[in-house]
Amino acid sequence: MTRRALLGGGATLAAGAWLGALLPHALVGAAHAATDAPVAKDGPKRVIVAGGALTEIVYALGAQNRVIANDLTSLYPEAATRLPKIGYLRSLSAEGVLSLHPDLLLAGAEAGPPNVLSQIAAAGVTVQHFKHGYTAELVRDNIRGVANAMKLNDEGVRVAGRFMSDWIQARGKVEEMYGIQKRPRVLFILGHTGNQVMVAGQDTAADAMLAYAGAENALRGFNGYRPLTAEAAVAAQPDVLLTTTTGPSPADPATTLLAQPGLANTPAGRARRVVSFDALYLLGFGPRLPQAVAELARRVHTT
Known part of the structure; x- marks a missing residue:
């Protein structure tokens, strides 16, 4: 059975229910x-x-x-x-x-x-x-x-x-719902405006968040952030593109990202599997961390 079939409507509704149970604490x-x-x-x-x-x-x-x-x-x-x-x-x-x-x-x-x-x-x-x-x-x-x-x-x-x-509950639910699934390969892109696209390697908040969410960082073997080339994007073969916004974002993140060299030629690009989060929520490692991990897991496994 495919990963997408395993994550059918019932699983998606269940994910939303337990994530919702955590949200009052976040607020x-x-x-x-x-x-x-x-x-x-x-x-x-x-x-x-x-x-x-x-x-x-x-x-x-x-x-x-x-x-x-x-x-x-x-x-x-x-x-x-x-x-x-x-x-x-x-x-x-x-x-x-x-x-x-x-x-x-x-x-x-x-x-x-x-x-x-x-x-x-x-x-x-x-x-x-x-x-x-x-x-x-x-x-x-x-x-x-x-x-x-x-x-x-x-x-x-x-x-x-x-x-x-909340953290123990979120981690337990992520493992319960997605632990047996194939880990999606996710390419995290820090900047998606201008000419410089930066991607996350190891020892970054993004890498840690993906691991907590039961996903695989599509680019490893280096620490911190580095510029993305079209060749590296295609070679990474990501299933999902993940990016961040700060404040109101007038542009559609998927349209902006897929205009970057190489990204449209990845599995994620061809399927337009793009997930966007507020930067502080996703990478801030503050009191909302359990909710952010829960929502990230749901979205990268079901997008």
Whole structure:
């Protein structure tokens, strides 16, 4: 029996049902929007966040009313986009951050430059650094770390526990529904506009997400991202093309991608099997990770 036959209507409906069961937890930040988390007497009152996943964690903790600004990668939830911006997290300005008089800066792994973070700390602002990685355990630790920095230890334990419960459920369902299937070969394309198309190898968020979703990265043997050639695209023989968008995307991702050299001549291109996700949702490794893995698995196995 073919993989597509195995994933007939019943399986698709079941996938939607269990994914839907996870979604209320993903929206926990929105549920907290009208309330404050408990504020410890010695907790920070003026918080700046540099990192989209960290912003999501703050909202999941219900502590968003303490945030006075965030960076340009903080795109979820929608309310976070309306806060003052400190610029792009890799090119922060000490003067810009300090002008807002924060008492805490939550700095993601990519935040910097390092000398700017040192200047901010030297001015008396607590700078809490967070690690880089592609595991659920790291997300759990970051939830606890943000909670501890904001003096919300009990809330951190609660949210981290719920996150790990959702993660175990999502991973179990992916294995149950797709573990016996042929793993689809997926080519992840980071940029699909302009002249430079970048694809993901190993040691990337995309590679990790595909593995969690029971799929195979169609390009391996190198780390990070590299430009895609037409020859490499055809040789990769992907079953599915996966890409990301940031914010509203006026163009159809399939049309844009398949105009790139070589991609239309792949099995995915000929069948127009193109899957697109919001970049922060797919690659952010924040509190929505279980939902993102569940949805990715459903879409790459059934597209």
